[in-house]
Amino acid sequence: MSPAIGDAAQIPESKSTSGFASVFKSLTGNKSSRSQNPQSPVSIAQHANGAHPLQPSIYGGPADYEHLYEQLKPDKPLADRISAAESLRLAVQDYPLSGVVSIFKQAKDLIDPSNPREARTAGFELLTACVQQSTSTDPERLAYFRVLTAPANTEDFHLQLASLVELAKRGKDLSGFHYDTLPLLTLWLRENFSLASAARRHNKGGSKSKAPLGEETNLSKLFEFIVAVIKFSFNISSEETTGELIDVILDICFNTPQEPDLKACVNVIDAIVTYGDIPSSKLLGCIKVLCSIHGLLGKVQPDAWRSISNLCKSHNGQTTIRILLGIVRDAPTDASSGKQSIREIRGALSVLAKLFSKDGQNGFPLVPFTLLMGALTNVVAVERIKIKVENDVLRLILSLFNNEGKDMKLNIMEEDWSVMFAVVIRCSQRVLETFDGHPITNIPGLSSISAKEDSNEHTLAHLAQALHTLILRIEELLIKFSSADFFQREDCIRFFVGVHQHLPESCAKLVIEHYMEYRYCYPSDLEWRDNTKLILTAFFADRSRPTHIRLHALQAITDVWGVVEMMDGHDDADTIQIFVASVLDDVGDEKDILILQDIVAFAIAVAETADEGLFIYIVDALRESITSDRLQSPLGSPPGSRQGLMNAGRPTSVPSGLAQTPSNVVTKGLIQVFMRAMDKSTRKALRTFDEILRIAQSHECETDARLSAMRILLRLRADWANRIFLTPSIESEGLAASLYRTRASLARKQAADEAAQQHRLSRVEDLSSSRISRSISFGQGQPQSKQPGRSGSGMNRTLQRNHQMWMWPDADALPEPASDKASSILASMIKAEEWPQSQNGCTTEDSGPGAETQPPDSAVLTNKTALPVNLYLDAIIGLFQNGCEWEVYSYMLVHLPSQLTNQALFASSIPKVKRLRELLCDQLKNSSFQEPPMSSGLRKADVAICLYQILTMVMGYHQHFEKTDQDEIVRTFLQGVGERTSKCCIHALSICCHELPGSTSKALVTILQKMSQIITQSHVAIHILEFLACLARLPKLYVNFREDEYRIVFAICFRYLQYVRDQQVKDVSNRNSIPNGRSSVVSVDGSRALVDNRLSESNLRPNTSDDLPQYVYALAYHVIIFWFLSLKLADRAGQVSWITKNLVSTDLNGKERIDEQAQVTLDFMQRVAYADVDESSPDPAFNEDTFGEIQKKRWIVGNSLITVEQATRGDWAQITKRQPSGTSCYVIQERFTRPPPHQEQAMTDALKDGRHSDDNVKLPSHLLLQLTASTPQFGEVLRPISLPVDDFMERVIKQFNRSFTVDGHKVGVIYIGENQRTEVEILSNIQGSSDYTEFLSGLGKLTKLKGAKFNTQGLDGQFDTDGEYTFCWRDRVTEIVFHVTTQMPTNLDQDPQCVNKKRHIGNDFVNIIFNNSGSPFRFDTFPSDFNYVNIVITPESRESFVASRFKSEARTRSAFYKVQVMSRPGFPEISPAAETKIVSLTALPGFIRLLALNASVFSQVWANREGGEHVSSWRNRLREINRIRDRYGPKHAGSTPVSPPGTSNGASSDTRNVRDSLNSLRRSSVANFLSNATESSSQRSSVLSTAETEVGPGLGEETLVDSLDFSRWA
DSSP, X not given: OOOOTTOGGGSOOOOTXXXXXXXXXXXXXXXXXXXXXXXXXHHHHHHHTTSOOOOOOOOSOOTTHHHHHHHHSTTSOHHHHHHHHHHHHHHHHHSOOSOHHHHHHHHGGGGOTTSOHHHHHHHHHHHHHHHTOTTOOHHHHHHHHHHHTSOOOGGGHHHHHHHHHHHTTTTTOOTTOHHXXXXXXXXXXXXXXXXXXXXXXXXXXXXXXXXXXXHHHHHHHHHHHHHHHHHHHGGGOOHHHHHHHHHHHHHHHHHOOOHHHHHHHHHHHHHHHHHSOOOHHHHHHHHHHHHHHHHHOTTTHHHHHHHHHHHHHSTTHHHHHHHHHHHHHXXXXXXXXXXXXXXXXXXXXXXXXXXXXXXXOTTOOOOOHHHXXXXXXXXXXXXXXXXXXXXXXXXXXXXXXXXXXXXXXXXHHTSOOHHHHHHHHHHHHHHTBOTTSOBOOSGGGGGGSOOOSSOOHHHHHHHHHHHHHHHHHHHHHHHHTSSSOOTTHHHHHHXXXXXXXXXXXXXXXXXXXXXHHTTTTSTTSTTHHHHHHHHIIIIISOTTSOHHHHHHHHHHHHHHHHHHHTSTTTTXXXXXXXXXXXXXXXXXXXXOHHHHHHHHHHHHHHHTTOOHHHHHHHHHHHHHHHHHHHHHSOTTOOHHHHHHHHTTTOOOOOOGGGOSOHHHHHHHHHHHHHHHHXXXXXXXXXHHHHHHHHHHHOTTSOHHHHHHHHHHHTTEEEOTTOBEEEOSOOOOHHHHHHTTOBHHHHHHHHHHHHHHHHHHHHHOGGGHHHHGGGSOOOOSSOOOOSSXXXXXXXXXXXXXXXXXXXOBSOTTSSSSOOOOOOOSSEESOOOOOOOOOOGGGOOXXXXXXXXXSSOGGGGGGSSOEEOOHHHHHHHHHHHHHHOOOHHHHHHHHHHHHHHHTOTTTTTTOHHHHHHHHHHHHHHHHHTOSOOOOGGGTOOHHHHHHHHHHHHHHHGGGGGGSOHHHHHHHHHHHHHHBTBTTHHHHHHHHHHHHHHOHXXXXXXXXXXXXXXHHTTTOGGGHHHHHHHHHHHHTOGGGGTTOOHHHHHHHHHHHHHHHHHHHHHHHSOOGGGGOSTTSOOOBOOSSTTSOOBOGGGTSXXXXXXXXXXXXXXXXXXXXXXXXXXXXXXXXXXXXXXXHHHHHHHOEEOTTSOEEOBHHHHHHHHHHHXXXXXXXXXXXXXXXXXXXXXXXXXXXXXXXXXXXXXEEEETTSSEEEEEEEETTEEEEEEEEOOOOOOOTTOOOOGGGGGSOGGGTTOOOOOHHHHHHHHSOOSOOOSGGGSOEEEOOSHHHHHHHHHHHTSOSSEEEEEEEEEEOTTOOSHHHHHTOOOOOHHHHHHHHHHSEEEEOTTOOSOOXXXXXXXXXXXXEEEEEEOSSEEEEEEEGGGSOOOTTTOTTOHHHHHHHTTOSEEEEEEOSSSOOOGGGSOOSSOXXXXXXXXXXXXXXXXXXXXXXXXXHTOEEEEEEEEOTTOOOOSTTSSOEEXXXXXXXHHHHHHHHHHHHHHHHHHTTTTOOOOOHHHHHHHHHHHHHHHHSOOOOOOOOBOOTTSTTTTOOOSSOHHHHHHHHHHOHHHHHHHSOTTTTSSBOOXXXXXXXXXXXXXXXXXXXXXXXXXXXX
């Protein structure tokens, strides 16, 4: 074996003992022979190793042969040996010597690698000559072989190879070493290729035209010798030996760049194929190498084809075809094989092309068409396959249809073309794409392709033209065989679809009609999925197609999807992918609204059932559409113009409803996806929610899209279990009207603007063109541009900016109706719910054996995902802080307050709520919030009103705020009092009184002072008075008030009373001077300037104070009474003079007047100024059985009806004083002194009863005269009026006693249970939730009806037909009886319509609705002509009835409720809850009771507003007393008490002077005494016997006020 490079120096020096002996030992097994012939192998071996010293005899040769032989021996000098070797070589060649073996033995050490080159060369030449002797035996040849093939110097390989070639006789004779030859040659081939490669690399910088010396020649000769050996002696080669040789050959092919090497390798393989057989395991490698060479190297290609041809014609022909197809079919998908795999595939394709053309003739195997197409399909399906491979594939297929004008081959016409067309389509798509992936749709476009690989431009152009030719050829075939059975028709149609961008219009139409006619896209077709994908790809995705073509194709597919959805297994991923990928591909570039709407609708349907991966793809595609739309939208152009730009050149009519941006279409689609995923998939819902939220807060999105996003975000709600749901409607009419977003308010605004503009035009004609731009044109559905357009006039920009994109009610706010069903998988907060068990571990009363103690819907508390509400609220804060388009901003202003009432929604977002509170307070205090656009007709204060309402809702989270934060809230509301925001801030402060009492108390004096400064604003009159009425019932807030602070309250009431009085006498024309019908306020002081009420009034309803001043009048008196009672008893008398002075009015003639309400108010003040006691009633013990005969006498004294019952023969008497404001009874005893014994009896003493000689006889008149002033009494008006004692008067007194001394009100209380909507369902309730029961307990006291002494307001007090109990409430002035429907009997068998209940609540002006239905309450739920006001209470978070029963005590205490006062249409705006407020359960009963009371008072006034007035119980009693006086008193002319302004008899006259009658009240000492008794708490008190009657100046010298001020003489 030859040593490797670099190893020659390491080979040890040869020994004389080595060589043939060892070789033969290995061959013979060292066995001895019986006879040893000198020429036998044994003897040769022994001789060669010196076993026998005898030299063989030499025959023939030159004369000096012996000498030369001696010189050749190893012990001779090397030079002599070299010379002898040269001479002997010639001798061996020229003479037939017999001692060749001996010569070989003596010279074999000369070729040792350690010898000089000259010696080695001489030695190899001599040994070569020796082996050429034909007389050598096989053992000798084997010995020669081993010596010659022993490791040698690499420089001597050519000599070594030459000696072996001679020994083998050029491959023809391998006797003696048959089985060692090919392994040796294989080894030499590997080593010499390595040496040649190294030499080439070393010589790389030299001349490339010359090969390196020696190495390549050696390699070439070695190849030739190997081919010769295979040719002549392949039979001695084993399969293993051949395989090893082939491995080396293949390795050389893989690693050599030289064509001679490849050609030599091909020759070796061809020799093996021709003269032997390639092992089956090596056949694949050989074919791959041959294919690679055939496909890429032109000079070697003939040799490779020759080898492949021989292989195909051999018995391995079919195997070769299979391998070739396998190379193409099994193209590697990874990048590990690199370029080699590409070379193999391309070579295989070129070989298959030639073989297919042979058509199985001339011994070539037939290439199966089906297998070929299958292989081509696989190879083009590999993504990493290079374009040249596809070019080769396409060239092969195109050649099948180009038969030089002849008919196509029969074997092609009989085959299935579908696979072939698929391959063509794939290849054509690839080669007709630019390197950035975009398709080239026309042939000239090929010039733009970069020639990166071997200048493929011409090839690509040729292929494109060939494709076009193929299309025409297929069309010809379809036409030619239109009536024949052309079974490839379907394949041709599909091929047309695949190359649709190259199809003429006729072909496109043909394809669509064909598919639709045969319903290939429907599931009834086995290939309907593929057909659907083809239609979408060919005719929908191509935006160059006309809209109607695309719509037709899309509609067909969506119809198919509708059928697919109804099938089982429609959620197959492949099926969905077919639909979605084709429809949504590049949807971001779709700007055709009609098509985009259909696309989005389809995406929604698919997304509902899509898996996560597909769903993400859909959402990403839709999001891309929104981004693309913003980037491509024309700046400032309205949607209508954009639609025109999109459809330029197309005669189409776009309905106005489609005037929206593509972003809005997609946003609505995302909203639908979210709505449908809320109860099905948390991942889908959360992902869609993120997208919607991103749209809402992104300034890069279109306005209408952001508005659509806000529409659904602001409708998010959470129920009691924090489960998310969508509310169908939002209660925000009032705020919407304040921004002119309701039809009524907008109509008023338009009318006002038109009138104002006409007024301006009439005054300044030349300014009409500039002023007309201020008139507002309103529209709906028009997106608003965030920047003004740059084209058109300023007027056009104003009109465009002022397009209103939303109105209330927003019926179409959501793309589909929202279900109010709570999601079972989405929650606002995830927390561990612990349901309380009933005591002792028992189940609830409704549960049977084995029933669970948890409510039925508790299962939904598991497997929930939290919706990131905090991110949503953070986005809202960002929009408020940074500003946004007015349409989006105004929508948030109006709708956010309603959402904030749902505290369950923001349960996990309290830090964000705190941040929102901080932002609102900061913006309101600094006026740093966003201003409305000029064209809207709004002012900044209108925005502030909405922000204050939002802050009011945020106040509902006060339990999470610090004390300083609560103080800041109150201060912020206080700042808004005095501005146009006064009303909403006063309402908010009313809530603060209940929810933030500490902070409100701290600022209360400032609040009252500010309210006293704005009393000239009539639009806040009732709101200030209602606030004061509310405050009066919360004494803890003003416990530290001083006299001056109380006077602020009274002063406010007095100014409003004066305002109402002035309304009658002053010109009211100013109220009608404003074009929109709003009134101007008449100031309290005539010197004050008029205040423009229009700027401060709500846009929702007319001004209540102007529309019905009687309510202001009644409310002011109520406040005076309440606050007078709130004074400490010791301080009350000190306020009487001042109050009395302000209750007296002066008419136009300067005459003082006092109306009835003032009279009864003073009457009440007399009763309570010096005593905190209630009414007293007659003592039932004062009777004739106890006191004997009792005589009764009655008088009218002032405004009092006095009854004296005197025991005629005793010291006791009972005095009953009936006043308008109440009744007082006193039992008194006159202590007579027994006369001294010496006193003489008068004649009248005989009248005494003898049986009671110590008793005095007294009559009732005696007591009256003793307590009244002494004579003289000037004028009849000062005298008590005696009343007759008869049956008529008894009836009158009984009737008078039926007039109650408190104002009675009836208020219905109705509970609406879960999901109840109809009247019968609601009225059938016999119980409510736990919080409803607790609310009732705080609303009033449970009172038994049977035998009730109070006014039951129509409830049966005898037979319990309306229930045994009801809830009632009463204070010193007012009484409310609640008609509680759940307390009334329910018998659906006898009263299926609940008429008995309806007759009560149907006649109540005011109803309290505890709405636990989960749906908004409709005012018309209980049709009635008398229901004016419904106070609707709704839990802030919807809860089921069962859940409410399991509500923990802590949760009940922390519960909050929405409160809204709903009024009959056309009813003025009243109550601080006209806009929804949020109130805690703790404050709820008191707050609702106050609302109900005020609403009832207003309703009573409202019901009598036309032609009459509501008369209170006090005034009714006063009138009864006056009627008695008129009947029995002296007749004289005078004026009657004045009725409240605004009533029908406000100026009616009575025949009696009011002042005189009131002066008589002062002069009547009985009344004075009874009003000021300090010991009136006792029903039996002693009357001072020394009482005197005051005598004053004449009547004309005393003012009316002085006569009324009882505190001066009490």
